[in-house]
Amino acid sequence: MSSEPFTLRWGILGCGGIATTFTKDLLIDPRTRDAFDIRHVVVAAATSTSAQRAQDFCTNVGVPPNTAKAYGSYKELVEDPDVDIVYVATPHSHHYQHARLVLAAGKHVLIEKPITVTAEQCKELRKLAREKKRFMMEAVWTRFFPLSREVCSIIQSSRLGTITRVFADFSFWNDVEKEFGKEHRMINPELAGGALLDLGIYSLTWVFMACYYCQQPGRKDGHGKTMDKKEEPVVVSAVSKGETGVDETTTVLLHWKGTGAHAVAGTSIRVATTPNAEHVGGDAVRIQGTLGDLTVNYAPRPRTYTLVPAANEKRGKPADFEYEVVDKFKDIPGGGHGMFWEADECARCVRDGRMESEVCGLEETEVLMGVMDQVRKNGGILYPERISSLEYPLEGFGI
Amino acid sequence: MSSEPFTLRWGILGCGGIATTFTKDLLIDPRTRDAFDIRHVVVAAATSTSAQRAQDFCTNVGVPPNTAKAYGSYKELVEDPDVDIVYVATPHSHHYQHARLVLAAGKHVLIEKPITVTAEQCKELRKLAREKKRFMMEAVWTRFFPLSREVCSIIQSSRLGTITRVFADFSFWNDVEKEFGKEHRMINPELAGGALLDLGIYSLTWVFMACYYCQQPGRKDGHGKTMDKKEEPVVVSAVSKGETGVDETTTVLLHWKGTGAHAVAGTSIRVATTPNAEHVGGDAVRIQGTLGDLTVNYAPRPRTYTLVPAANEKRGKPADFEYEVVDKFKDIPGGGHGMFWEADECARCVRDGRMESEVCGLEETEVLMGVMDQVRKNGGILYPERISSLEYPLEGFGI
Numbered sequence: 120m121s122s123e124p125f126t127l128r129w130g131i132l133g134c135g136g137i138a139t140t141f142t143k144d145l146l147i148d149p150r151t152r153d154a155f156d157i158r159h160v161v162v163a164a165a166t167s168t169s170a171q172r173a174q175d176f177c178t179n180v181g182v183p184p185n186t187a188k189a190y191g192s193y194k195e196l197v198e199d200p201d202v203d204i205v206y207v208a209t210p211h212s213h214h215y216q217h218a219r220l221v222l223a224a225g226k227h228v229l230i231e232k233p234i235t236v237t238a239e240q241c242k243e244l245r246k247l248a249r250e251k252k253r254f255m256m257e258a259v260w261t262r263f264f265p266l267s268r269e270v271c272s273i274i275q276s277s278r279l280g281t282i283t284r285v286f287a288d289f290s291f292w293n294d295v296e297k298e299f300g301k302e303h304r305m306i307n308p309e310l311a312g313g314a315l316l317d318l319g320i321y322s323l324t325w326v327f328m329a330c331y332y333c334q335q336p337g338r339k340d341g342h343g344k345t346m347d348k349k350e351e352p353v354v355v356s357a358v359s360k361g362e363t364g365v366d367e368t369t370t371v372l373l374h375w376k377g378t379g380a381h382a383v384a385g386t387s388i389r390v391a392t393t394p395n396a397e398h399v400g401g402d403a404v405r406i407q408g409t410l411g412d413l414t415v416n417y418a419p420r421p422r423t424y425t426l427v428p429a430a431n432e433k434r435g436k437p438a439d440f441e442y443e444v445v446d447k448f449k450d451i452p453g454g455g456h457g458m459f460w461e462a463d464e465c466a467r468c469v470r471d472g473r474m475e476s477e478v479c480g481l482e483e484t485e486v487l488m489g490v491m492d493q494v495r496k497n498g499g500i501l502y503p504e505r506i507s508s509l510e511y512p513l514e515g516f517g518i
Numbered sequence: 519m520s521s522e523p524f525t526l527r528w529g530i531l532g533c534g535g536i537a538t539t540f541t542k543d544l545l546i547d548p549r550t551r552d553a554f555d556i557r558h559v560v561v562a563a564a565t566s567t568s569a570q571r572a573q574d575f576c577t578n579v580g581v582p583p584n585t586a587k588a589y590g591s592y593k594e595l596v597e598d599p600d601v602d603i604v605y606v607a608t609p610h611s612h613h614y615q616h617a618r619l620v621l622a623a624g625k626h627v628l629i630e631k632p633i634t635v636t637a638e639q640c641k642e643l644r645k646l647a648r649e650k651k652r653f654m655m656e657a658v659w660t661r662f663f664p665l666s667r668e669v670c671s672i673i674q675s676s677r678l679g680t681i682t683r684v685f686a687d688f689s690f691w692n693d694v695e696k697e698f699g700k701e702h703r704m705i706n707p708e709l710a711g712g713a714l715l716d717l718g719i720y721s722l723t724w725v726f727m728a729c730y731y732c733q734q735p736g737r738k739d740g741h742g743k744t745m746d747k748k749e750e751p752v753v754v755s756a757v758s759k760g761e762t763g764v765d766e767t768t769t770v771l772l773h774w775k776g777t778g779a780h781a782v783a784g785t786s787i788r789v790a791t792t793p794n795a796e797h798v799g800g801d802a803v804r805i806q807g808t809l810g811d812l813t814v815n816y817a818p819r820p821r822t823y824t825l826v827p828a829a830n831e832k833r834g835k836p837a838d839f840e841y842e843v844v845d846k847f848k849d850i851p852g853g854g855h856g857m858f859w860e861a862d863e864c865a866r867c868v869r870d871g872r873m874e875s876e877v878c879g880l881e882e883t884e885v886l887m888g889v890m891d892q893v894r895k896n897g898g899i900l901y902p903e904r905i906s907s908l909e910y911p912l913e914g915f916g917i
Binding site (some may be wrong): 292355368391396397400405428 | 691756784829
C-alpha cells in the first residue's frame with residue numbers, strides 16, 4: 120500500500136472492563152491483521168467524575184504516555200475537537216443517554232451492545248444520527264470476525280441449501296447468589312441486568328446472521344419464493360426470573376414464516392453452554408440447512424467452524440463440501456481479543472463517509488432490539504421507567 | 519427363579535412395519551434380557567381384510583408355525599378368547615377406533631404411539647379402560663429402556679441439581695417430495711401425518727421424562743419449593759407446514775414456571791438430528807442441571823449416556839459424579855430392537871392386576887397429547903374431522 124492509512128481518533132466513554140478489552144485491541148497495530156488502509160489512535164478517555172481514573176485506565180491499557188487526554192466528565196470528552204468517534208462503554212442502562220450526548224456533540228459513535236435498553240430508544244438514536252449525519256453502530260464485534268464473514272458467505276451462496284433450523288446458545292454456570300449478590304450489573308434491574316441483554320444478544324446475533332442478515336431480498340430462496348424485503352420473525356419465548364426480577368434463563372424461539380426457518384436462541388446464568396471445558400459436548404451454534412450443518416465453536420469469539428455435509432442417498436443433490444473443521448482463525452492476530460475488526464469497520468465507514476455499516480446495520484439492530492423487547496414483555500420483565508425513557512438529558516447519567 | 523413365568527398372550531392388530539419390529543421383539547426369549555418372571559406368546563394377528571396377509575406376517579416375523587391364528591378382520595381378532603392383550607399397530611389416525619374396539623371386547627390394550635390423534639380421544643379411551651377395568655398403555659418403548667430408567671433415577675436423586683434446560687431432537691433429512699410424494703403416511707393429513715406425531719413425540723418424551731415424569735410432588739425441589747402435584751408446562755411453538763398441510767419442521771418450547779425448567783423439543787423431516795453418521799456433532803438429548811449435564815446419544819433407542827459435571831470453582835457444591843460415557847447398554851439383548859421392554863411391562867402389569875404402568879401412565883400420556891394438540895393449534899394444523907372424532911364406531915376403519 121503506497122497511500123497513507125486513514126487515521127480514526129477515538130474517545131473512550133466509560134473506563135470499565137469492556138472499555139479495557141476494546142482499547143487494548145485498538146492499540147494493536149492493524150498491520151498485524153493485514154489491515155494497511157486504516158489506523159486507530161486513542162486521543163481521550165473519560166469517566167463521569169474522575170480524570171484520575173481515566174488516566175489510570177489509559178496507563179493500564181497501554182495508551183502511550185502523553186498521547187491521550189483524561190477527563191472526569193463525559194461532556195468534556197465529547198466536545199474535545201481531537202475526537203472523531205466515541206466508543207460508549209458504560210452499562211446498557213446508560214447507552215441511550217450517552218449516545219445522545221455524543222451525537223449532540225456532532226461526533227460519530229460506536230455503542231457497546233446492546234445498543235440501548237429498548238427498540239424505541241434505538242429508533243430515536245438512529246433518527247438523530249441521520250439528522251446529524253454521523254456514523255453510528257452497535258458494537259457487535261462478533262459479526263466482524265473473519266469467520267463470521269465467511270459463514271455468512273457460505274450461507275448466502277446456498278451451499279448449505281435452505282436454512283431450516285438454527286440453534287445458538289451463550290450461557291454460563293454461575294452461583295448467582297454468591298457471585299452477583301443483589302447489586303451486580305448482571306442481575307440489577309436498574310442497570311438493565313439479566314441474561315438476555317448481556318449474553319443472549321450473542322445467541323440472537325448468530326440467529327440473526329443466519330436467518331435475517333443472510334436473507335437476500337429479490338433473490339429466489341430454496342422454495343422458489345422471492346421476497347421484496349427482509350422478513351422479521353415471529354417471536355415466542357420462555358423466561359425464568361430471579362429474585363431481583365430480571366431474567367436468569369431465557370429461551371427464544373423465532374420463526375421466519377416466509378423462509379420457513381426456525382431458530383432457538385438460549386441464554387442462562389444458571390447452566391452453561393459448555394459446563395465443562397475439558398469435555399466439550401457440542402458446538403455453541405448450529406446452523407442446519409437442507410444440504411448440511413455448519414457449527415461454530417463459541418458464540419462471542421468464533422474461531423473454528425465445522426462443515427457437516429448431509430448424507431442421505433435418497434437426496435438428489437448433495438452438498439458441494441466435505442466434512443471439515445476450519446480452524447484457520449484459531450489464533451486472533453496480534454494477540455488481540457477480536458474487537459479490533461469492528462473498530463476497523465468504523466474507520467472505513469467514517470473514511471468513506473458512510474453513516475452505517477453494511478455488516479451491522481441499524482435497521483437490523485433495531486429489529487433485534489425489538490425481539491428482545493418482545494421477549495421481556497412475554498416474560499413480564501419490566502425495567503425501571505428511567506432507563507427505558509426517551510427523555511434526554513436525564514439527571515444521574517453524568518451528562 | 520423357581521416359579522413358572524407369567525405368560526401374556528398377544529394379538530397383533532395391523533401387520534405393517536412397526537408390528538413387524540414389535541412382534542420380532544416379542545418372540546425373543548425374555549431370559550436373554552434376564553427377565554425370568556414373564557413370557558410372551560403371539561396367539562393371533564390380523565389385517566382388516568386379508569387373513570393371508572396376516573398369515574404372511576406371522577411367517578415373516580418368525581411366529582412358530584401353527585401357533586398363531588391369522589385373521590382378515592380386527593373384530594375376529596379382538597374376540598378371540600385366547601388373546602389377553604392386543605397391540606394396536608395401525609396408523610395413528612386409526613388408533614382411537616381400534617383401541618375402542620379392543621376395550622369393547624374386554625381385552626387389555628397396548629397402543630402404538632401416539633396413542634390417539636387428540637388429547638380428547640385419549641381421555642375418552644382412558645375413561646373406557648377404567649370402566650372396563652382393562653390395562654391400557656401407549657407404546658412409548660423408549661421409556662422402558664434400562665438407560666431411560668437409569669437417567670430418570672439420576673434426575674430424581676438430584677445428582678444433576680435442579681433441571682434447568684432440556685434440549686431434545688428427533689429429525690430426519692428427507693427428500694420429502696421424492697420419498698413421500700403426497701400420499702405417504704408421513705405427510706398425509708388423512709393418516710394424521712406430519713413430523714410432530716410421528717417423530718416429535720420422541721423429543722417430547724425425553725422432555726417429559728426429565729421435566730414432568732421426574733417431578734416428585736410432595737418433595738422440596740432445588741428452589742426449596744414443594745409442589746402438591748405435577749406441574750404442566752406452558753407451550754409455545756413454531757410450525758412450518760408442507761404442501762399437504764401437515765407439519766414438516768416443528769419446534770416446541772416448553773416452560774415449567776414452577777420448577778423453572780425450559781425445554782426445547784424439535785422435529786423435522788427436512789433436516790436431521792445427525793445429518794452425517796460419520797461425523798456426529800452432539801447428542802440428541804441434553805439435560806442440563808445446575809450441577810452438570812447428562813446427554814443421551816439418540817432419542818428413540820437410547821444406548822449411551824454421558825455425564826458432564828459442571829466445572830466452576832465459584833460454585834460451592836460440586837456434582838458427585840465424574841465425566842463418564844456410560845455405554846453398558848450399547849447392545850440390545852437378544853439382538854432385539856428394544857421394544858420388548860415395554861412388552862415386559864405390559865405382562866407384569868396384567869399379571870399384577872394393574873390397569874396402568876407407573877413408568878408410562880395415562881395421565882402423563884394425556885398431558886403430552888395435550889401439548890401436541892396445542893402445538894398443532896398454534897401452527898394452524900387441522901386434521902380431518904373424521905380422524906379426530908370421538909364417535910365410535912365409524913365406517914372405513916375396518917371395524
